[in-house]
Amino acid sequence: MSDPLVDGTDVASLVEELTRSRQTVATAESLTAGLLAATIAGVPGASIVLRGGLIVYATDLKAGLAGVAEATLAVDGPVAASTAAELATGAAARCGADWGVGLTGVAGPDPQDDTPVGTVFLGVAGPDGVRVRELVLPGGRWEIRRAAVAAAVSDLLGRVRSGASG
Template sequence: MESGIEAELVRVLRDHSHTLSFCESLTAGLACATLANVPGASAVLRGGLVTYATDLKGSLAGVPAEVLAEHGPVSPVTAEHMARGAQRVCGSDWAVALTGVAGPTPQDGHPVGEVYVAVAGPTRTIAVRAPLIRGDRQAIRTAAVTAGLTELRREIEAWEQKEGMVR
């Protein structure tokens, strides 16, 4: 099997008989495709929602209109709702949401490279702001995927510790 965080996540999720989905805005399906590159991903990957347009965050992921109106599409609150929406719609144990600004210009007062990652798991949902990502659109999108997968790994490890599991 391949090495890297993607392969590790597929292995760990498979070991727990857990599934994963994504809700992606700025990455437009890149995170889901990245995980799907791993042989055996079909055992854990349920699918994902690409909610590039703001209105799709509401209609597909179930982000409440009031959240989008108050916080906008680039916020930790929106990311949390996106993750829970993907988890619900795709029927997965875990979900990762990514929202942010890939550029080339700022969006609604948010600088290029601002990214929020949310992870919904079996017991909680968290959102974090990734460190400001520098580079062109592709570099920002790729780094956002890495940030999302890294945060997922952290959350799975925290869940395992809480559940008293040893790997």
């Protein structure tokens, strides 16, 4: 997988595929703090497909801005598969997009509660439902955040292509 923050290949393909299929995307980002939306926005023509993004670094904003249920946050916590799923669906709903991407995790330098550094949950919500993937990413804060963005671009691109061909 190429790193979209280095060569732009995957993210350019994502913008192209979204444009071709006349679909849009929105993000709800915690550990990446808007890096995914900024990466997409770096591609010429992204304004056609990028509806917006929510930076929900603080736990209370996950509920207030992105619509994550208080019960989800209380029971599962801010770094969980269920939270990523609700971030993704919340981003799509709040921004009026076809696709929503939710990212939550621990970039370090210290673990959060009992969650180790490098744990990331990536949620992608779209016309075919919501899917969440747990990632365990190596490196420091910057490397983990970059790798989370690369994974999000790759997953979303795969889902958009699947929908376009099926």
